[in-house]
Amino acid sequence: MVKFGIEFVPMDLYWRTTFYTIQAEKAGFDYVWITDHFNNRNVYVTLTCIALHTNRIKMGPGVTNPYLVNPVMTAQSVASISEIAPNRVTLGIGAGDKTTLSLLGVEIKSPLTAIRESVEIIRSLITTGKAKYSGKIFSVQKAKFNFKPKGKIPVYIGAQGPKMLELAAKIGDGILINASHPKDIGDAFQYIKSGAEKANRKLEEIDVAAYTSFSIHEKEKKAIKAATPVVAFIVSGSPEPVLEKHEISIEDAMAIKKALEAGNWGEAFSKVTPEMIDAFSISGTPETCIERINELIKLGVSQFVVGSPIGPNVREAIDLISKEIIPHFKE
Amino acid sequence: MEAVKKINMEKRKNLMTSLIDILLRSGSAAKLPSATANLILHYWQHDKLTSDEGFQKLLEAAYTIEPEQTIELLNNAGLSEVVEELKK
Numbered sequence: 001m002v003k004f005g006i007e008f009v010p011m012d013l014y015w016r017t018t019f020y021t022i023q024a025e026k027a028g029f030d031y032v033w034i035t036d037h038f039n040n041r042n043v044y045v046t047l048t049c050i051a052l053h054t055n056r057i058k059m060g061p062g063v064t065n066p067y068l069v070n071p072v073m074t075a076q077s078v079a080s081i082s083e084i085a086p087n088r089v090t091l092g093i094g095a096g097d098k099t100t101l102s103l104l105g106v107e108i109k110s111p112l113t114a115i116r117e118s119v120e121i122i123r124s125l126i127t128t129g130k131a132k133y134s135g136k137i138f139s140v141q142k143a144k145f146n147f148k149p150k151g152k153i154p155v156y157i158g159a160q161g162p163k164m165l166e167l168a169a170k171i172g173d174g175i176l177i178n179a180s181h182p183k184d185i186g187d188a189f190q191y192i193k194s195g196a197e198k199a200n201r202k203l204e205e206i207d208v209a210a211y212t213s214f215s216i217h218e219k220e221k222k223a224i225k226a227a228t229p230v231v232a233f234i235v236s237g238s239p240e241p242v243l244e245k246h247e248i249s250i251e252d253a254m255a256i257k258k259a260l261e262a263g264n265w266g267e268a269f270s271k272v273t274p275e276m277i278d279a280f281s282i283s284g285t286p287e288t289c290i291e292r293i294n295e296l297i298k299l300g301v302s303q304f305v306v307g308s309p310i311g312p313n314v315r316e317a318i319d320l321i322s323k324e325i326i327p328h329f330k331e
Numbered sequence: 332m333e334a335v336k337k338i339n340m341e342k343r344k345n346l347m348t349s350l351i352d353i354l355l356r357s358g359s360a361a362k363l364p365s366a367t368a369n370l371i372l373h374y375w376q377h378d379k380l381t382s383d384e385g386f387q388k389l390l391e392a393a394y395t396i397e398p399e400q401t402i403e404l405l406n407n408a409g410l411s412e413v414v415e416e417l418k419k
Contacts, residue, residue, distance in 0.1 A: 013360055015368035019351075022375050053372045315355055 002297050002329050005031035005209060005305035006318075007062055010041035017041075018049045020314055025057040027322030028330065033062025033092060033176070033211070033305060036069075037100050044077040051085040058088045062211070062305075063158035063176060065096030066118040067106050072143050074118070075125035079149035082126075086151035091126075092176055093118060094158025099237070112167055113137055119155055119171055126153045156209070162191045169195030174207035176305070180282050182295045183245060185210055189300055209303035210296045213281040216311045216320055220284045226312040227283040228272045229265070234280040235272065236260050246279035286324035293329070334412040335387045343381040346408060351380075353393040353400055362396045390417060 006024045008017045021032045032050060036043040043061045050059055059081075064074055074091065082089040095111035108114075117135035124131040129145040154173035159165045168175040169192040177188045189208075196203050213234060215227035235248065236257035243253050252271060259268035277283055282292045293304055311317025338346075354360060354371075371392055374385035393401040394417045405414045 013363075013368075015363070015365070015372055016355060016360065018372050019355070019375060022372065049372075053376045055376070315352065 002293075002301065003030040003207070003303040004321075004326055004329075005029065005033055005062075005211075005303050006310070007033045007035065007211065007305055007307040008046075009035045009037075009308055010043065010046040014041060014046060014049050017046055018053050020318065021050045021057065021059075022053055023315065023318050025054050027318050028326040029057060029306075031058045031060075031090065031303065031305070033060060036061045036064040037097065038068060038104065039100065044081065047081050047089075048084065051081050051088070054085075054088075056088075058090055059085065060090035060092050060156070063092035063094040063156070065094060065101070065108075066114050066138070067096050067101060067108060068104070071118040071121040071138060072125065072131070072140060075122040075131075076145065078122075078153050079126050079129075079145065079147070082149060082151045082153055083147070089151065090154050090156055090174070091122065092156045092158055093122075094176070095164065110137060112163055115157060115164070116167060116171060119157070122155065125149070154207070156207070158211070159188075165191035166195035166198070168192070169201070169203075169206060170199035172206060174209060174303070176209050176211045178211050180210065180212035180214070180292075181246065181279050182292075182299060183279075184242070185296055185299050185301060187245075203300065207302050208300060209305050210301045211305040212307050213283075213309070214289070214306040214311075215281060215283040215309050216286060216289050216317050216325070218285060218320070220288065222312050223283045223285065224274075224277055226309045227277055227281045228269045230309050231276050231280045232256050232260060232268045232272050235276050236268075238280075246275065248273075248276055248279060252276075286320060289325060290328050293325070297329075332387050332390075332413065332416045334410070334416045335390065336383055338386070338410065338413070340381060342408065342410075343386050346404065347380055347386070347389065349404055350389045350393045350401070353397050353404070354389075357396045359396045363392055364395075367392050367395070 006029050010017050034043050034046050047059050078089050078091045095108050114137050117138045121131050121133050121140055126149045129148055131140045131143045133140040156174035156176050157168035157172040158176045159168040160178050165188050179185055213230050215223040217223040235253050240250055243250060256268050256271045282289055370388050374380045379385040380389055402414050
């Protein structure tokens, strides 16, 4: 049975993010993923508050990166939260957001090696409390926690490109695919299957999550309006092959990018087309959303993550998902 | 607040969503003391926002950040007695 996750960006006050997470837990969501960007509230502080105010939902950064936070500190953070919520903590790790990291002068170097080494260091620390490692990017002379990590902490890898998807299938307990459209998820599965085969793993061992941009409302127009700013940013950051796959003109995407860079939000959002909304989000009425989720499940997705913006009104959107979406797939 | 105890459960349930929306939509939410916010999270987690204590905290929180909206909501619900107690 498909699992449901929800993503929150801790831009908002800690108690609002926690309030929505409690609501999501009551609504039947299985996972909450908190984004990790230096300019928002700290992901582990947010997760700690969530851990203290929830009983069942699983939680983790979705996703952190090894460039800004050393893997040893990431292991320490998740292991500490796992003491509060044993067997409910997960770790999402990926190469990081180029735009945000570039603001700090941090370069994403050798992402495949960085992720593989990080996962090895983190796994060692969260299972044994110790690590000794000599890699190409990371070295750990002699790390030992003064506490015993509690519970199992599955490691999910955020992946989009072919090589990262393969690596994720080789070493991840789960994969967070940053995509909403069946074309992208379908393509991702080719690489995931290949990676799993090379590592002699069964696909069923890996929790494959579609980490989508999602917007739901009883009125389609309202759902689409809420998704438009998010889609504008996705389009502006998408590589050309991805745009071509969805038959979106490079010129149109560049026009949105230029408008966003100039801070002309209205102009940027007005250039977002229905095709772009369809390619980069799941937006619409409950019926539309059910149809789109079904397509992804048929491809093999085992976790569906409701990502930003969720809906024009987050509380109402979670209510709607709990009444119309989750029961459809779980009952 | 004694007046809160006189509000029946049906009315509390009806008002709860409106009060929550005041907290979630307000542009002045940062005014809410973290101690009050933490208590509200505790009552919400344990389904006790309509209990005497939980409902009182919810009212106080909404009144702290959006006094006019909260007063209007309560007056429309015929709860002027609660409004007077909140103003004290």
